[in-house]
């Protein structure tokens with residue numbers, strides 16, 4: 371997709387996105403790349419069309435959060451691959467919420483895949499690729515001093531609100547939100563907002579259709595992690611389903 375007008379310097383390049391400056395104070399442009407990575411980038415591929423799908427899916431989900439009064443960095447779409455967002459300082463904590471057991475928790479604890487977790491489990495990880503994003507304990511988080519107790523409480527409350535809203539939204543799209551990761555940021559005014567992306571790269575999503583088999587139900591990055599094939603087809607199905615919800619991402623002008 372063509373680069374939108376008015377894009378400035380590259381500020382940061384991550385595994386799946388590039389963040390650029392814009393001519394507007396406090397506004398950045400996020401470009402979603404086709405690169406796919408898993409296992410801390412030990413597996414890599416180019417999946418044509420993934421950037422567009424994740425950008426559009428994330429825009430719909432940020433709209434759903436904003437409609438519920440949940441603050442995010444999202445400002446609107448620049449085009450199908452590019453999103454405008456408020457410039458924020460990312461807090462180096464990955465917040466994971468698990469509604470069902472899958473992935474790492476099933477390797478680390480005696481819990482069978484797909485077990486419903488009630489109340490949902492909230493896990494915090496220290497965001498650092500060089501350290502493989504280690505799981506944080508309360509004591510380790512306090513020792514690191516990245517956030518205050520009050521901020522930590524605010525982060526957890528916000529993440530649980532995000533989970534409630536996303537679960538409802540996906541349920542309307544006949545999708546089960548198994549787990550997801552979000553990142554939070556602080557605006558220059560000190561407001562805590564949901565940042566980064568929410569997409570099948572960062573969520574586990576299973577079709578709620580009762581007759582499909584376990585692997586066919588997977589519509590997220592596990593298709594890439596586990597070499598199940600049809601990654602782009604699955605992400606396309608997620609986009610199709612969220613597009614049917616009438617959320618209408620706003621073009622950013």
Ligand code: UDP
Nearest residue numbers: 466472473474475549550551571572573574
């Ligand atoms: N996740 C993510 N980025 C990470 C780690 C996890 O987006 O660096 C997401 C992942 O896609 C899943 C949830 O967070 O939806 C929980 O991931 P888990 O701890 O099971 O790790 P995994 O086994 O997927 O590496």
